[in-house]
Amino acid sequence: EELACLETTDTGKTTEESRWDMDDVAGVFNYYAGLAREEAREVLDAPDPNGKSIAVREPVGVCGLILPWNYPLLQASWKLAPALAAGCTVVMKPSELTPLTTLRLTELCEEVGFPNGVINTVLGPGATVGAELAENHSVDLLSFTGGSQTGRTIMGAAAGNLKRVALELGGKNPHIIFADADLDVAVDYALNAVFFHAGQICSAGAKLLVESPIHDAFVEALSARMKAITVGNGADPDTRMGPLISAAHRQKVEDHVALALSEGATLAVGGARPDDPALANGFFYLPSLLTGCTPKMTISREEVFGPVIGVERFDNEAEAIARANDTVYGLSAGFWTTDEARIERVSRALRFGTVWANDFNVYFPAAPWGGYKQSGIGRELGRAGLDEYTELKHIYRNHAPKAFGWFGADD
Numbered sequence: 001e002e003l004a005c006l007e008t009t010d011t012g013k014t015t016e017e018s019r020w021d022m023d024d025v026a027g028v029f030n031y032y033a034g035l036a037r038e039e040a041r042e043v044l045d046a047p048d049p050n051g052k053s054i055a056v057r058e059p060v061g062v063c064g065l066i067l068p069w070n071y072p073l074l075q076a077s078w079k080l081a082p083a084l085a086a087g088c089t090v091v092m093k094p095s096e097l098t099p100l101t102t103l104r105l106t107e108l109c110e111e112v113g114f115p116n117g118v119i120n121t122v123l124g125p126g127a128t129v130g131a132e133l134a135e136n137h138s139v140d141l142l143s144f145t146g147g148s149q150t151g152r153t154i155m156g157a158a159a160g161n162l163k164r165v166a167l168e169l170g171g172k173n174p175h176i177i178f179a180d181a182d183l184d185v186a187v188d189y190a191l192n193a194v195f196f197h198a199g200q201i202c203s204a205g206a207k208l209l210v211e212s213p214i215h216d217a218f219v220e221a222l223s224a225r226m227k228a229i230t231v232g233n234g235a236d237p238d239t240r241m242g243p244l245i246s247a248a249h250r251q252k253v254e255d256h257v258a259l260a261l262s263e264g265a266t267l268a269v270g271g272a273r274p275d276d277p278a279l280a281n282g283f284f285y286l287p288s289l290l291t292g293c294t295p296k297m298t299i300s301r302e303e304v305f306g307p308v309i310g311v312e313r314f315d316n317e318a319e320a321i322a323r324a325n326d327t328v329y330g331l332s333a334g335f336w337t338t339d340e341a342r343i344e345r346v347s348r349a350l351r352f353g354t355v356w357a358n359d360f361n362v363y364f365p366a367a368p369w370g371g372y373k374q375s376g377i378g379r380e381l382g383r384a385g386l387d388e389y390t391e392l393k394h395i396y397r398n399h400a401p402k403a404f405g406w407f408g409a410d411d
């Protein structure tokens with residue numbers, strides 16, 4: 001509860017969402033505590049009967065962890081828990097906008113007796129403190145979650161000592177509604193896919209593709225539900241959607257909406273700040289729906305990272321798949337249908353690190369998370385998330401060595 005309240009103070013998200021995040025944080029630490037007990041070695045079939053061969057996993061070393069502001073402690077746990085389970089030491093840098101929970105966790109780790117130097121936290125801006133972590137030759141691995149442009153900069157900076165890089169970056173995540181879907185549930189999930197934490201979710205299903213026969217009814221039902229979302233202070237229990245993280249970020253979201261309208265989209269809902277004077281001092285923005293979006297529009301291609309859905313209409317399955325895959329990103333995708341054969345086909349055809357059928361935004365510690373294409377490098381969570389923090393070593397031992405003799409022993 002203490003950490004949840006701190007997270008809401010820092011991010012503005014509702015306290016209930018912060019509580020869910022803290023449950024997930026505990027789940028991630030429990031999961032990797034379990035994996036840490038397993039023996040990290042594999043016995044290999046050596047070709048020589050006198051040979052014994054094993055592959056062992058060893059800690060990669062010092063890990064720099066650079067964190068974003070949208071899920072501060074949850075993103076920290078996705079990196080810190082496997083790094084510790086692998087036996088690494090870490091230097092964490094939370095976002096300068098949301099350092100509180102990472103600092104409190106660092107204090108708690110000290111209280112419970114982690115040896116000095118195992119968990120280190122540094123504060124400061126990305127361009128200086130973050131850049132130092134990316135460049136520093138004493139850092140063996142750099143794990144970063146944040147924007148794609150920052151990811152590119154970090155990858156370049158990490159090249160100096162060829163440190164390992166793990167990147168979790170942005171996405172433009174398609175959410176496809178086929179005409180045979182259960183419409184009431186699909187409308188509910190069109191909201192869930194985007195409006196938690198005011199749309200500031202890397203996996204937000206903000207590119208909504210709706211099949212033509214149901215398009216108009218779907219948009220109408222979605223619009224009615226969106227207008228009923230209570231926007232306000234995240235600490236107020238009646239609030240369903242809090243503010244954006246900063247004035248600069250809200251301006252970015254507003255610019256995206258203005259550009260979409262200038263490129264031909266139609267504003268169906270929102271598109272403005274709330275007019276309630278009580279909200280005038282926060283960075284609030286109404287849930288917004290843009291219809292008539294087409295594949296070439298910027299709104300259909302770039303991540304907005306705010307409470308904005310762009311709706312595109314499509315006519316058949318092949319078109320939906322082609323449009324969904326037509327992106328430089330590949331983080332996550334979801335779709336709704338009651339056709340079993342289609343679930344199989346579409347799940348395989350979508351080029352994304354995670355695909356949800358008849359659900360959206362499902363995360364759990366055992367399920368690997370990461371992006372295809374420009375959404376990242378490597379995976380977090382699951383066993384793959386632990387392997388990121390290890391080096392793989394082959395140890396070979398000969399139990400009965402004999403001279404080979406090729407270099408003149410018989411002469």
Ligand code: NAD
Binds near residue numbers: 075131305
């Ligand atoms: P950001 O890139 O602005 O900042 C992320 C972190 O990088 C911050 O700690 C920042 O201080 C640091 N940083 C900035 N410039 C740096 C530099 N030159 N060198 C080293 N560090 C630097 O991103 P953000 O705005 O905090 O987060 C939003 C982005 O994160 C979105 O694009 C979102 O999609 C992405 N994200 C992705 C995932 C995922 O799992 N793929 C999860 C959460 C957020």
